[in-house]
Amino acid sequence: MEFRRLGRSGLNVSEISYGNWLTHGSQVEEDAAHACVRAALDSGITTFDTADVYANTKAESVLGRALKGERREGLEIFTKVFWPTGPGGPNDKGLGRKHIMESAHASLRRLETDYVDLYQAHRYDRTVPLEETMLAFADLVRQGKVLYVGVSEWTAEQITRGAALARELNVPLISSQPQYSMLWRVIEEQVVPACEREGISQIVWSPIAQGVLTGKYKPGAELPAGSRATDESGGNNMISRWLRDDVLTAVQNLEPLAKEADLSLAQLAVAWVLQNPNVASAIIGASRPEQVTENVKAAGVKLDADLLAKIDDVLDGVIERDPRMTQTP
Numbered sequence: 080m081e082f083r084r085l086g087r088s089g090l091n092v093s094e095i096s097y098g099n100w101l102t103h104g105s106q107v108e109e110d111a112a113h114a115c116v117r118a119a120l121d122s123g124i125t126t127f128d129t130a131d132v133y134a135n136t137k138a139e140s141v142l143g144r145a146l147k148g149e150r151r152e153g154l155e156i157f158t159k160v161f162w163p164t165g166p167g168g169p170n171d172k173g174l175g176r177k178h179i180m181e182s183a184h185a186s187l188r189r190l191e192t193d194y195v196d197l198y199q200a201h202r203y204d205r206t207v208p209l210e211e212t213m214l215a216f217a218d219l220v221r222q223g224k225v226l227y228v229g230v231s232e233w234t235a236e237q238i239t240r241g242a243a244l245a246r247e248l249n250v251p252l253i254s255s256q257p258q259y260s261m262l263w264r265v266i267e268e269q270v271v272p273a274c275e276r277e278g279i280s281q282i283v284w285s286p287i288a289q290g291v292l293t294g295k296y297k298p299g300a301e302l303p304a305g306s307r308a309t310d311e312s313g314g315n316n317m318i319s320r321w322l323r324d325d326v327l328t329a330v331q332n333l334e335p336l337a338k339e340a341d342l343s344l345a346q347l348a349v350a351w352v353l354q355n356p357n358v359a360s361a362i363i364g365a366s367r368p369e370q371v372t373e374n375v376k377a378a379g380v381k382l383d384a385d386l387l388a389k390i391d392d393v394l395d396g397v398i399e400r401d402p403r404m405t406q407t408p
Contacts, residue, residue, distance in 0.1 A: 083360065085227070085282070086280045090197075092359055093378075094353055094361070094378045095349065096128050096157075098284065099128075112145060114367075115368050119365075119375075122371060125153060126154075127155070128256075128284075129142050129157070129158050130160075130162075132164055146191075158195050159199040161174055161201035173204045175204075175211065195224070198228055200216075203230070203237045226251075228253070231257070239276075255281050257270060260286050263285070266281065285317075296330075325397055329396075333347065336389055342377070351382065
């Protein structure tokens with residue numbers, strides 16, 4: 080495993096981090112979840128990402144139990160706040176001070192830790208003054224319950240405004256967590272340049288495009304049994320955009336390029352996002368330990384310019400680049 084600095088900070092994170100969206104507390108039994116976390120630790124991953132909304136708070140609890148007994152100083156534990164949790168009361172969502180403070184304390188209890196290394200605004204809240212949101216984060220930092228602050232799926236303009244307030248409040252805003260893959264490049268035109276100016280790094284989710292970039296989905300073929308595309312509990316709604324024959328055919332055409340780099344398609348996909356110097360870490364998920372073991376082999380891989388150009392040629396016509404696609408409610 081290799082490590083990178085997160086933003087303009089002193090925090091080192093593993094190039095590949097482990098995330099438990101759509102798995103822990105829902106798709107994967109707890110024993111299997113613990114086995115995946117163990118595989119991540121054994122592979123050198125020190126950075127673990129979750130959110131209070133994942134499996135309606137259950138994912139945090141599973142991760143807390145899975146990491147119990149590990150040396151806390153050797154881990155970077157990230158979580159998030161924004162989406163509705165709990166019974167769905169009027170203050171059980173958003174980035175108002177009440178929800179942020181209560182959610183932070185609840186996350187700490189579920190994760191069985193006194194602090195989180197990174198606390199992230201899971202989306203931008205248009206209904207709450209940004210000053211209120213950033214002040215709440217600042218107070219958590221000063222209380223020692225949060226070490227650093229980040230955002231997820233914010234636009235370049237929102238990040239720039241947040242960074243300006245963070246400087247005024249002396250808040251270490253150091254990260255952005257967007258979707259990013261060979262197929263989904265909407266951050267490149269605006270978000271990445273804004274973050275580079277502000278000293279913010281990307282921690283990217285879905286580098287394998289919900290599994291499409293593994294090559295297991297074939298054009299014109301039935302969906303593999305048990306795959307995310309067949310999961311009606313939440314996995315199939317996002318992957319559906321990629322299940323077009325033109326996309327699946329292009330992905331199959333990446334196979335010779337993966338072989339050229341001596342990588343699997345999944346490893347190539349993870350390595351590809353890590354070629355962007357503004358990316359500090361790529362989040363992988365897993366339902367089986369061997370998926371972790373295989374995907375971490377993308378750490379430290381350098382792809383040459385010719386190979387990157389060939390990838391662009393193969394995927395030309397199916398890449399989404401529109402910066403307006405950044406997800407904000």
